Amino acid sequence: MQLAHARTVTGTIRGTLKTLAAGLLAAAFLAPAAATAWEPTKTVEFIVPAGTGGGADQMARMVQGIIQKHGLMSQPLVVINKAGGAGAEGFLDMKASTGNPHKIVITLSNLFTTPLATGVPFKWDELTPVSMLALDEFILWVNAKAPYDDVKGYLAALKAATPGAEFKMGGTGSKQEDQIITAAIEQKTGTKFIYVPYKGGGDVAAQLVGGHVTSSVNNPIEAVAQWRAGELKPLCVFDYQRLAYKEPVTGEKSWADIPTCKEAGLDIEYLMLRGIFGAPRITADQVGYYVELFRRVRETPEWKDFMQKGAFNTTALTGAEYRSWLGKAADTHRSLMETAGFVAK
16 A cells, blocks of 8 residues: 555656646747847848748748747737749848848748849848758649549650640749759650749649649648648659658648659659848847747747648758858759759840
8 A cells, every 4th residue: 555655646746747847848938038139129020032822921920920929029020021023022122131130031942043043133141041940842743633643644644745735834933943843854854844933832732723734843831731622632742752741631641651753753852941031241149039039939839730731841950050051052053043044144
């Protein structure tokens, strides 16, 4: 009896300690940040250099909601879409905001592609790198009614089609990530698409559901609702490995069930940046504030759930590692775009 009582007491103590530890852990990221050398004194503008409904817009609004829900900032964070010129409007606005710590931008790979494609006077290193939030995947999507269920069947239909007349690839913008991947498919297969640009990934998914294009290379988060509804189906993911998420998305498949394009017979890999930058020449303390803010955002359960539902690669970088990654990515995009003939003369 005494042994049983001791076990009961021990169990109670352990339970109390676990509860206390959980409470402290929650408080660590939900409580207001410790005093820092700098923090915002007015509303912070969160620039999205893309249209509404797309992946960058969805991520920015998720971040905004998390910050508001958990009280992670003492000042409001307001999302502002500036999609003009394939995002050039947003980047030039940031470039012109030298020294303004109350403006940040969420970037995708148009950070590299837009200046190359348009000749707009902007380079990524004119802004201040803050944090890589994640890397986004690209998936080859087709309408659920398509007569093929794999890449082999898709490529056979593509090669049998009248060149440039029957197969339409829908994508976000011109000479951006989606069209770069499309050009890579053409180069690998010796085929030709009609590329149809739209303002955002949400529009692309809707057009594919409506049968107005034959396929797309949308991000997972931009087409998952249509996949779940049985309107679209994924053929392959443009990554070097399969996605890690094994929970079912539909009644039959999870993200992890989607083969890589390489293993399916289409040897192409491409991942897209989801990162945060500040304006030129903001201070180290101001950068540090945002680094800490986004670290805390990534620790919330809402963010982790968002990462899983959108099938993101959760790589996160700051400081010298982030800047090094950006330099390499810039070189890679220049090479891809020169090969595709997308660089402005």
